[in-house]
Amino acid sequence: MLSSLYYSFTDYNLIQVPTWVGIQNYREMADDHLFKISLKNSFLMTIMAVPLTTLLCLSLALLLNHQIRLRSFFRSIFFLPSVVPMVAAAVCWMWYLNPQYGPLNKFLALLGIDGPNWLRDVHWAKPALVMTILWVSGPTTVIYLAALQSVPSHLLESAELDGAGWFRRFWHVTLPAISPAILFNVIAGLIDSFQIFTQPYIMTVNPQNPLPGGPANATLVYAINLYNNAFKYFKMGYASALAWVMFVIIFICTALVFFTSARWVYYESEGGEG
């Protein structure tokens, strides 16, 4: 980490000895339109991915919390995608999203929907990548599941006795009880989505776009721009500076979420508010 901080103040092309340039790399970022585009793309991906992941995983956890037959089987099934190596999964996703042969568009056609050209369409490439993020959210579901099982049952029972329906029990008892888990998953999801690399790197390369990040920079996320600068444009010093800026941005976002959490997160150890 320290050496990357050092490199961020140098001009380093990986082949020759780095030369000190002070804060020039950081100044360059202000004018770099690819930096701004990649920042925007990463923010958009995070804003799409984190709420959707929370909704999906929480819903799945609620369903998996019931005493149904084959419960462990279903739990394993939903956890399995996160165990598959991401590179292999990304290659499979490319086939899955193929507009002509892929199962997704064939399925949409059954519903009468004309599926888009996913990875080659400027508007649908990012949603396609968000889908792959949702697909590997098994661990998040497991964490929610564990949290759900530690909801104090006496509170749920007394709420039921007081005449609260399912939704009110969920909103006033369950949610506050699992809010620490939600906080953890939101922060973890934020950090992960912002740094996503494998899926765009593998899935957006094709004969039309030999460099990842297409089409028209729609999937040029922060990590991809960093990678291009480091390994294609011989600007390892600039890439190191980009890495440190990413660290600071994620740190600030995490801190924001953490500090506003006092208003909506309830810890069991505290007085019992809520």
Next chain:
Amino acid sequence: MVYGRVFLRRILIGVALTIVSLVLFTVQAAPKTITFWHYWQSDEGKALEEVVQDFNKTHKDLQVKVLSAGTYENIHEKLLTAITGGNPPDVGVCSTDYLPEWVYNGALISLDSYIKKTRFDLSDFYPISLKLATINGKLYGLPLNQDTYALLWNKKLFRKAGLDPEKPPKTIAELDAMAEKLTIKNEKGEIVQLGFLPDWPWSHFPMVAWAFGGTFYNEKTKKITCNDPNTVKALEWEQSYYKKYGLKELNAFKAGLGEYATAGYAFYTGQVAMVIEGEWQPNFIKLYAPKDFEWGAAPFPGVTPELSGQTQSSATCLVIPKGCKNPKEAWQFIAWMERPENAGRFDAAISNVPPFKSLGQDPNYVKDPRFQVFMKLLENPKYQIWPQIPVAMNYMTQLGTAEEHVCVAGDKDPKEALDEVAKAMQAELDKALKKKR
């Protein structure tokens, strides 16, 4: 007991010395091995390995370990990582698209001293082939094969549209008119047959711009000129196809097309009538197209007949990476490989253009007259190449993105997009030139 230990120790030392001297002896007597990384796969990779095995059979003192180390998309990164790690292969490949950036950043060793020392004869190479690998007067690679692009057309579709199948378009205007006749829509207004699309199957924008008399760089003033009026006109021409047939309709049409290098490739299935394609097509068509496929090849037309025959050319060169531990042996292999009978054999097997004049003018080299069209392009005196500046690859990438914005996304104007690229790349170039390493 003490006596026993000393005796044992001496025996052990004696055995160790014997083993060490045996090992040293065998290592001395074994032939030197160098490594060669390339990016060809399956059949093409096998063809290269066959030629390399000939070297191994005829050179008992030097053996070449050949490795398909990646694909065209990632071989350069892999080589760069190896060079950085201090463990590069002795001989590598480098596309001339990447070569300027690589040379300016010190990743390659110049071949000039080896050429002079061994008096290697460069006269059989096409001047343009050598120019592609020459930066600031020094040669950094020898081209193993070269790509050129021409206009290919489907003769059967021409006949169906009432066009003479033996007469390809000679100007851009003719191309537009023929493309119009060759585009067929169904009752729903969907495109079922497309006459021509300039950026399909992938971008050839530099070639198109040169066909319009456009430029990208002024060597004398060191200025990026991608926003010069003719280059802008070329991008507007590409955009006109998207405007004419509709962005949504074209994207929907493209979404339904088959994969490249398969029987489903739209040129082979008759879904696209004319296409800008490369010299490997005679081989690919034999492998993937239907047996009764009829096609022709001609130089890509210019906006005027004098501007016809422009092509985008890149060569894959054999290079010696910086940090190579056996440069003399690496050169020995490169010098052997870069002979018409060796490189030429590989190029014929993969239907690529060899960089040798002797083969270009040999009618028996590749008997298909359409292949000759691709070779003849190398003799065009007005041949243009991509600017060999320190930010060459960065420039090409940003230009490609601008083209995508204008055509595929439809959210930028040609002049606006090219102005942006010119501004950004001029800043990058100025920075890079100031660095003078």
